[in-house]
Amino acid sequence: MGKSIWVASLIVVAFGLAINVPLPDTVYVSISFAILAGVVTWKTLPRLAMTFVNARVSGVDVLKPDRPVIPEAMGFPTAVVYLIAMFCFIPFPFIDWFDGQARLVHEDNPMIGTFPYHKLGQILSAILAIQSMVLLGFADDILDVRWRYKVWFPAVASIPLLIFYYTNFGVTYVVLPLQLRPYVGDLVDLGPFYYLYMVMLVIFCTHTINILAGINGIEAGQSLIIALSVIINDLLFMFNNPDRESLEAHLFSLYFMLPFAGVTFALLTQNWFPARVFVGDTYCYFAGITFAVVGILGHFSKTLVLFFIPQIFNFLYSCPQLFRFVDCPRHRMPRLDSETKKLRCSTVIIKPNNSIRGKLGYLFLKFLYLLGLLKVFKRGENGRILECNNLTIINLVLARFGPMSEVHTTRMIMGIQVLSSLFAFFIRYKLVQYVY
């Protein structure tokens, strides 16, 4: 188990204590749920391992010399524990509206007319969206759905969220950057395009975690760091925030992120090198939609995107292969050097291709090479690139700094993720004043 993860968690806890904010009681309840859900996940996963292997929901860990078969889709029980925890958590934010007998009082309670049903609806629709994605993710793990179909899964799962947004806020305007305001005004109403933006955000968050995958601990690891970043950001808003609306939005985010961090941490202990379980597409989808949900309903989607810098980079870097401008092998994960037991980046052979698509693809590669973001392994006549690393951040790291052991690679990517989060905070709290 990566000590760095423990250290990071401790830092967050210490940070939480240090800021010394009198947090609302519900946050402590949520922290308790997070710990409980984490412990239950941690206890449950090893027990379910054989059930999954027997049901052939398993995979081969090809980056180990002995290629062990380990259970797949363990993000599924993780997500189920999370969902149960969230179900049970639902009444707590509304505890003030119940009397001593823990029942909604009907006449003599002055708060009765004010019961925030829209808040309840918000929590329900958020859980519904997350659960939809877990359902589709598990189906994907079992049925191995093609990319052309599954790329739309998050759009389906986001329907309850959008419907709730539509019935509840209906706010579709965005605040413009200072530089644009003289020309367009302070606000611009995006109308239906705002819903398109939300769908794109959900699709993006869900799939980018699934793309940055392939070595032990990387899916759960990056998700944990993003979750902790969101939690820190939320806690910053607890501090001397006079705006009740924004306070509640970040409370909402905390309620979802704390238990998520709890179960993710438990999953990570099993998935960390050498992995005893795989997390599966289920987990990646579950993590992605959970982030998207809190970003959208917590009204901090732009800040959220900042925490996805490595994922955005990985996505953009992958584009030439994802959209087939450059050949894309079935798997782009690194390969194991059987002698040194270290990972090397996997490579792709660039076949001469005179179509427009092929020429554009080659242009991309040359551009990446000029930026120092490509390692060339073989050149042909005129220095033409014939073989280079596959276009993922993992391969790039291995091309630059490898060969490395698998655990070392994961740690390095985690380090990049942490640095990106720090940079994101810098942008959000320092640079932002020049724009908004």
Place this chain on the structure above:
Amino acid sequence: MGKSIWVASLIVVAFGLAINVPLPDTVYVSISFAILAGVVTWKTLPRLAMTFVNARVSGVDVLKPDRPVIPEAMGFPTAVVYLIAMFCFIPFPFIDWFDGQARLVHEDNPMIGTFPYHKLGQILSAILAIQSMVLLGFADDILDVRWRYKVWFPAVASIPLLIFYYTNFGVTYVVLPLQLRPYVGDLVDLGPFYYLYMVMLVIFCTHTINILAGINGIEAGQSLIIALSVIINDLLFMFNNPDRESLEAHLFSLYFMLPFAGVTFALLTQNWFPARVFVGDTYCYFAGITFAVVGILGHFSKTLVLFFIPQIFNFLYSCPQLFRFVDCPRHRMPRLDSETKKLRCSTVIIKPNNSIRGKLGYLFLKFLYLLGLLKVFKRGENGRILECNNLTIINLVLARFGPMSEVHTTRMIMGIQVLSSLFAFFIRYKLVQYVY
């Protein structure tokens, strides 16, 4: 495809038109969704068949001479289509609260303060409960969970429902029968036991459909008949009903039952003898929880239970085997007579067992025999029962009226279900006046 099903459906449509009630517009929207969801399911299932078989989510139809392998768990895509339809339906009951631009108007709309967020929450929590059960049902189909665990699945899935009930109604009293009122009063507050009652109802509805299973078309067939019964009952309440509360409760039920009937009908066309797909535990759970949800949130759980008479009988009849008072083979489905291609009831060998449990079991069997509800195949000394039919309604029907073809058996059980529904209506609308 069973013509009787078509006829039954037509009767319902004719009935709907005949009662000539000016139904609310949303009911017509719901009917449109039902038809659309049915068509999508009908188109989708055959396309997914190979995907499921390739992913080894398949089973052998052992009651056919050639024992074909056909896709299992097709209730999963059926339920997903249903859920998507329900997601998209969510805004319609609230359409009055939106302005021409289809957005919640913020100040000048007099209805704004009255937006029924609790109704929205009700729909969301109902969908959440149904979706939870689909998730667990699919997991059960894939992982083959043991009974001792899966018996509690519906309890888990009902959490969102109970939580919503708790935050919203909190009504835990029941009206007592006339005969008891002089002694106990008109109402009795069950308190926490009411929640226990709801959990039991969900567990009961969910598993009883799963127990009355094993031949082509029976799971979807019985569910369709129950759904149509609920729909007819709801329509009766649309008629000259001065009580706004009860009208809304039955509208709520219609919104969920109409699309359910639509997708179930589509599934049944594929699952009817000779089945091209199996429905899986996913479907049985999905159907059961959908009934339980509308029964609970529509406040007609007692009427609902009346529509489950064959299931209740089957459950009670199965109890000696389910609770191991009598030996219970792994499968209790009928067996195929390879010569006549007809079904015969399967049997169980009664081993001499002198434990209290064994003696009680034998007493049960003798009691059933006296009632004419047991066919004895082999007797030992002193007329002791050595072999009898397995204790399910399907085997009982086959023991009494068999051997029969599979499709004939399904039709007969469907006939029993229809007669039971008629009897239920008789109890609900005639006999009830002597009790309430």
